[in-house]
Structures are given as structure tokens and as C-alpha cells.
Amino acid sequence: MSESPRPHRPTPTPATAPSQPDEAVRAELTRLRESIDNIDAAVVHMLAERFKCTQQVGVLKAEHQLPPADPAREARQIARLRELAGSAKLDPAFAEKLLNFIIAEVIRHHETIADGAR
């Protein structure tokens, strides 16, 4: 998942304006969106904590001349996450892509730290 984020495209205006959704539908949509917003916030906070840890790993690796990437560790992480995703009814391929996307960014950070230590 190295591509840039999905560009925002405005929803096309339908030829005929839809009738206002029922009040109960709007209330349900609002309730679900509030949960989505909470989950998105939790994801951001969890990712921030993960990057704090990996930043420390990057420093440790640079100090001890260890390579930024550890493919064997990654293979174990992917296998574990795919398993967890399956149990949670999340697409394992998606979980793998997401982890690879995050790890690619971490490796970039590790390389920057190592370059600064040289």
C-alpha cells in the first residue's frame, strides 16, 4: 500500500434531488458516524504510540549498527496479524497491506535516524 491516500472526490449531484431522509435514519447515521469518529481517533492515538516505540527502536538500531529492516520479524508479524484478522472477520489481505504500509514508513524513519547518526 505505497500509493498516496485516496483523493477526495465530491459526491455527484443527482439529477433529481433525493427526498430528505427520515429523521430516524438521520439519527442512526449520526450515531454510527460518532462511533466511526471515536474509532478513527483511537486508531490515530494507537498509531502515535506505535511510532513512539518504533522511534526508540530506530535509535537503538542506529546506535548498534543494526539494519533498519528485519524481514524475518516482519514475516512473523504478518502471519500473526493475518491470523488475528481472520478471527476478527477482517480481510487478512487488508490487514497485511496495512501492516506493510505502516512498516514501510517505520523503515523510512529508521533510515533517516541512521543517516543522522553517520
Ligand SMILES: O=C(O)C(=O)C[C@]1(C(=O)O)C=C[C@@H](O)C=C1
Ligand atoms: O522490530 C523491529 O526491528 C522494527 O524495526 C519495527 C518494525 C515494525 O514497525 O514493526 C519495523 C521494521 C522491521 O522490519 C520490523 C518491524
